[in-house]
Amino acid sequence: MARKTSTFWYLFSKFWFWITGWHLGSHVPPGIKKSMMIAAPHTSNWDFMFARAAFFLMDVDVKLTIKKEWTTIPVLGALVRSLGGLAVDRSKNNSLVDGMVQLFNERDELVILITPEGTRSYQPKWRKGFYHAAMGAGVPILLGYLDYGKKEAGVGPAFWPTGDYEKDLEEIKAFYRTKQGRFPEKGVR
Secondary structure, three states: OOOOOOOOHHHHHHHHHHHHOOOOOOOOOOOOOOEEEEEOOOOOOOHHHHHHHHHHHHHOOOEEEEEHHHOOOOOOHHHHHOOEEEEEEEOOOOOOHHHHHHHHHHOOOEEEEEEOOOOOOOOOOOOHHHHHHHHHHHHOOEEEEEOOOOOEEEEEEOHHHOOHHHHHHHHHHHOOOOOOOOOOHHHOO
């Protein structure tokens, strides 16, 4: 099977992990072609570099929702798209959750990455959109993580939402409490 990741990004990611001393942990469970992936704890701007490199090494074509304007700028737009930028038109009064469900319905394979904390600071209340998009599309939630203590990037177990948001969120957060962010005091509690 052909690799989804370009040779350039794959080699760049191998080099990045080598010079920083990072390694891959567990990968996306086999057989999952569509999922909402959350990334936590999100405590640093460096998280993007390690997460993006990890997904290139895992050969997972992760998409990140980004303002449409960032994908249309000459040269920069091509870079943003090559890094997984998925344009969202925020000028229209539309639901991002409904838009993500529609994207899942239109494709055979799709992984959308979201940081539900919405900030690099400690956030006790997570945004719920990832959960509702997964429920609406009938896809699992994958638990992407960066553990700065172990210098490890990986994907935890697939979590199928039950409809009981509070109970499900507590189970998801319990997983993330075992992972150390770059700034631990900003991590999941």
